[in-house]
Amino acid sequence: MTVPVATTAESDVTVRDVEYVERALIDASTRLPVLFFYGSAIAWLLLGTLLAGLTSWKLHAPDLLSNISFLTWGRLRPAHMNVMVYGWASMAGLGTAIWLMARLCRTTLRHPLLLIGAAAFWNLGVLLGVGGILAGDSTGYEWLEFPPYAAVVLFIAYSLVVSWAILMFRFRRGDHIYITQWYLLGAFLWFPWVYGAAQIMLFVVPVQGVMQAAVTWWFANNLLFLWFGAIGLGTAYYMIPKVIGRPVYSYHLAAVGFWTYALFASWTGMQRMVDGPFPAWMITASIAATILTVIPVATVGLNHHMTMRGYFGLLRYSPTLRFTVFGAISYTVFSLIGVVLSLRSMAGYVHFSEASVAYSHMGLYAFFTMTMFGSMYYIVPRLVGREWRYASLIKLHFWSSTYGVGLMVLMLLVGGLAQGVSLHDPTLPFTESTESILPYLRGRSVSGVLLTVAHVVFAFHFGLMLFGLGRTASVPTFLNPKEEEALEARL
Amino acid sequence: MKGIVPLLLGIFGTLAFSWAGLILIPNYQIGHLDPQVDEDGNDPYPAPKSGMANRGRRIYAANGCVYCHSQQVRADYAGSDIDRKWGVRRSAPRDYLFERPVQLGQMRLGPDLSNVAKRAPGEEENAAPAASPTPAGPATPQASPATKPAPGASPSMPPATASAPPATSPAPSSSTAVAAASPSPAANAASTAGTADAAHGNPPLYTAAWHHRHLYSPRSLVLDSNMPNYHFLYEKRRITGERAADALKLDERDAVPEGWEVVPTYDAKCLVAYLMSLDQSHPLKEVKATAAPPSSAPATSPAAAASPAPAPTKEAK
Numbered sequence: 001m002t003v004p005v006a007t008t009a010e011s012d013v014t015v016r017d018v019e020y021v022e023r024a025l026i027d028a029s030t031r032l033p034v035l036f037f038y039g040s041a042i043a044w045l046l047l048g049t050l051l052a053g054l055t056s057w058k059l060h061a062p063d064l065l066s067n068i069s070f071l072t073w074g075r076l077r078p079a080h081m082n083v084m085v086y087g088w089a090s091m092a093g094l095g096t097a098i099w100l101m102a103r104l105c106r107t108t109l110r111h112p113l114l115l116i117g118a119a120a121f122w123n124l125g126v127l128l129g130v131g132g133i134l135a136g137d138s139t140g141y142e143w144l145e146f147p148p149y150a151a152v153v154l155f156i157a158y159s160l161v162v163s164w165a166i167l168m169f170r171f172r173r174g175d176h177i178y179i180t181q182w183y184l185l186g187a188f189l190w191f192p193w194v195y196g197a198a199q200i201m202l203f204v205v206p207v208q209g210v211m212q213a214a215v216t217w218w219f220a221n222n223l224l225f226l227w228f229g230a231i232g233l234g235t236a237y238y239m240i241p242k243v244i245g246r247p248v249y250s251y252h253l254a255a256v257g258f259w260t261y262a263l264f265a266s267w268t269g270m271q272r273m274v275d276g277p278f279p280a281w282m283i284t285a286s287i288a289a290t291i292l293t294v295i296p297v298a299t300v301g302l303n304h305h306m307t308m309r310g311y312f313g314l315l316r317y318s319p320t321l322r323f324t325v326f327g328a329i330s331y332t333v334f335s336l337i338g339v340v341l342s343l344r345s346m347a348g349y350v351h352f353s354e355a356s357v358a359y360s361h362m363g364l365y366a367f368f369t370m371t372m373f374g375s376m377y378y379i380v381p382r383l384v385g386r387e388w389r390y391a392s393l394i395k396l397h398f399w400s401s402t403y404g405v406g407l408m409v410l411m412l413l414v415g416g417l418a419q420g421v422s423l424h425d426p427t428l429p430f431t432e433s434t435e436s437i438l439p440y441l442r443g444r445s446v447s448g449v450l451l452t453v454a455h456v457v458f459a460f461h462f463g464l465m466l467f468g469l470g471r472t473a474s475v476p477t478f479l480n481p482k483e484e485e486a487l488e489a490r491l
Numbered sequence: 492m493k494g495i496v497p498l499l500l501g502i503f504g505t506l507a508f509s510w511a512g513l514i515l516i517p518n519y520q521i522g523h524l525d526p527q528v529d530e531d532g533n534d535p536y537p538a539p540k541s542g543m544a545n546r547g548r549r550i551y552a553a554n555g556c557v558y559c560h561s562q563q564v565r566a567d568y569a570g571s572d573i574d575r576k577w578g579v580r581r582s583a584p585r586d587y588l589f590e591r592p593v594q595l596g597q598m599r600l601g602p603d604l605s606n607v608a609k610r611a612p613g614e615e616e617n618a619a620p621a622a623s624p625t626p627a628g629p630a631t632p633q634a635s636p637a638t639k640p641a642p643g644a645s646p647s648m649p650p651a652t653a654s655a656p657p658a659t660s661p662a663p664s665s666s667t668a669v670a671a672a673s674p675s676p677a678a679n680a681a682s683t684a685g686t687a688d689a690a691h692g693n694p695p696l697y698t699a700a701w702h703h704r705h706l707y708s709p710r711s712l713v714l715d716s717n718m719p720n721y722h723f724l725y726e727k728r729r730i731t732g733e734r735a736a737d738a739l740k741l742d743e744r745d746a747v748p749e750g751w752e753v754v755p756t757y758d759a760k761c762l763v764a765y766l767m768s769l770d771q772s773h774p775l776k777e778v779k780a781t782a783a784p785p786s787s788a789p790a791t792s793p794a795a796a797a798s799p800a801p802a803p804t805k806e807a808k
Contacts, residue, residue: 058719059600062709067722074555074719140552140592177498186502193506201514202592209587211514211522213595218513226506259501266509272597275569277582282517348570352561352599423599426574430602431715437600438717 022106029108030099031383033115037095038376039466040123042459044087049448049455051080056445060438070134078145079133085143085223086154087126089364091119092372093231094161097184099379100238101165104181105172115164121157125150141202141212143220148203155195162188179254183234186262190226194219210277218269224363225265232327232368233261233300235375239324240307243378244314249306253299261296264289271338272356274347290342297335304328317478319394323374326402330366337362337413349424354437355416358409366405373401373458380462381477386470388461388477395479397458404450411447415440521584527775536773539589540765547765550724550758552592559718561596562605564771576610577603578771583778586771601718608770610697692740700740702763703755708745724759727751 058064058073065071102109109115129146132138138145146154165188169181198219201207207215241248248254267289270282308325315322341350341359350356377394381387388394415437422433464470471477526535540548551557564578572578582605587593693712694700704711707725709718725739730752737760738752747753755763774780 059717062717062719066719069723072554072719072721072723074558077555077558136553138553138555140557140594142557177495182498185498189502190506197510197514206591207518208522208524209590210584210593210595211518212591212593214517215514262501262505263508266506267513269513273595275565276563276595277584277586279517279520282513285512352597356597424571426571430575431713434600434717435715
């Protein structure tokens with residue numbers, strides 16, 4: 001009688017122990033490359049924030065530093081954007097994606113040092129690219145301003161990373177492929193095609209005339225949706241169920257969401273060129289695709305919401321959950337605003353206004369960046385073996401990011417509308433439109449102060465973790481003091 | 492998910508679908524256009540730009556002009572572009588045949604530049620409305636040969652082809668040589684018309700001299716402008732011997748010390764050459780011309796006269 005009971009208990013402990021050790025081993029194998037990707041990303045984030053501040057400030061103080069060629073507004077703006085896109089967002093996304101891939105494939109990362117090489121190459125590529133832009137070597141294609149010599153380096157770095165990710169996938173244990181893996185695999189395979197095709201069609205065998213713009217915007221929107229969007233959504237699909245300890249509400253919904261997303265989001269590129277010099281069907285097709293992205297948005301949103309139902313109270317405690325849920329909600333808002341902005345009746349007003357900048361920031365910041373912050377708050381403690389030092393700093397980071405990006409998007413959307421309405425009325429002088437947006441641009445600069453605070457605080461906190469100054473504790477850092485019993489009761 | 496194969500096929504297929512749909516098919520449709528010529532093979536449009544203008548486009552791209560200035564005119568139903576006289580017709584793919592990198596832009600913190608070389612005095616919203624009335628002496632005779640032959644030729648030809656000037660000399664002088672010709676009529680028109688400006692010693696609107704001055708000191712010409720200045724494209728140097736012919740004439744706010752002058756660098760000259768080559772006023776067969784510019788801009792202004800407004804309407808029918 002006693003013997004079987006003892007055996008069961010013993011084997012239970014063993015299985016849990018094995019899984020625990022296995023996870024620890026996997027985390028340890030990803031430790032150096034992921035931290036290197038994260039550290040570089042945060043360094044680029046700080047530089048990008050500085051460039052963003054200059055870009056924003058110079059819009060209402062045009063003569064500031066304008067007699068220095070490499071600080072002219074028209075070079076700072078693409079430098080800022082590319083630092084954020086390729087330096088911060090891509091590197092943070094890659095770090096998270098590598099870690100998630102290793103965890104979900106239940107396999108250790110083999111030869112992690114080579115990935116550090118890849119990250120170094122990536123840094124070199126971004127450095128060359130940004131240097132090139134500031135030195136006056138920009139290609140002049142939006143989102144692709146990096147000169148080809150930098151793009152080549154980036155591509156080499158990328159090939160290394162993707163080979164590692166695919167290798168991990170090849171050596172995965174278990175038949176089941178989790179939702180996050182669909183998105184990550186998609187992102188890893190879409191990126192080289194999108195980036196490679198754009199580079200080849202613009203610089204190697206260049207297409208003619210306006211087709212260059214078609215390639216550029218096809219690239220830009222696919223980078224936004226199929227690269228950043230896929231990594232962001234995949235991360236959310238991992239983090240939300242993981243933190244609340246509950247499976248995803250519906251696999252079926254997730255599949256519908258994934259495939260409709262891949263199908264429709266990839267067609268949205270020409271939405272950026274409404275009524276431009278293209279065959280009308282191209283633009284109409286993209287507008288239709290943008291409208292259809294409501295389907296994946298609704299399914300993904302519903303799925304997250306149903307997973308979270310009854311657990312929203314946890315947002316009070318978990319930094320990861322708070323950032324990730326903010327990102328997931330922003331994804332819905334971002335997509336719906338995209339639909340509204342792309343409609344022809346609306347585009348007549350807001351096209352060519354700052355509203356498009358608001359749209360990009362919603363996608364890249366409110367959705368993607370916030371999701372990445374969330375994943376970093378989850379992953380970094382597992383890599384360094386310490387917990388985040390100060391709950392107050394996390395809170396400060398969250399709120400200044402939230403208010404910062406909220407204020408920025410609000411200012412740019414409302415300002416863009418004011419600008420667009422003035423632009424639309426031909427009886428008003430042109431300068432009326434630039435005058436009408438100036439107050440909003442000043443407001444946007446104020447939002448930049450908040451974002452700067454957020455990023456500096458986060459970088460400082462990350463630095464503490466990196467140098468082993470985190471807390472040594474067995475429980476994670478909660479945003480608010482948590483009474484264990486109260487939480488248990490809630491659960 | 493069931494297996495790896497459908498996943499990979501789906502990932503591949505969705506992007507392939509979008510690539511084919513938004514890149515390959517359009518490239519087949521509009522990726523191999525030729526310049527438009529008349530039935531005699533003359534009067535090609537667009538023409539490749541000069542070497543200086545091409546270099547100027549690099550300067551334009553490198554310094555991010557595109558982040559504030561678009562180069563695309565939307566149709567009259569889609570926006571106020573044509574009402575703002577940023578063009579006489581909407582832009583079409585053929586207009587950008589030789590543009591590389593193409594600088595369509597998607598932001599207008601500054602005015603659209605598709606036709607900046609063609610925009611005449613008095614058509615700029617900041618200028619006094621009285622700027623345009625005096626018809627420019629040289630502009631009218633130069634433009635009339637291009638418009639006159641068309642009606643004369645039409646009886647003998649089907650209307651679809653009638654608009655093109657029949658023979659050699661007038662056509663190139665008014666259309667192909669836009670880049671070269673436009674400064675002069677514009678300058679002439681402006682020098683007579685823009686007397687108000689001239690009184691202040693400012694160069695006439697949208698001439699090369701105006702662009703240089705505007706690049707060097709935007710707010711000395713357009714009070715509310717928030718364009719940065721581009722001092723780094725200009726060289727401030729001590730006058731040796733004679734004052735350079737292309738030295739900028741600056742007003743007191745940018746005054747340089749006695750014995751000094753500000754001259755454009757070669758890059759600045761190229762940039763202005765590029766700006767002076769931006770002109771989409773030539774009619775295109777595939778674009779229905781919008782109605783002639785509203786009455787506030789008399790048809791005698793060089794832009795309206797040089798672009799035969801009635802002709803494309805005939806072609807479209």
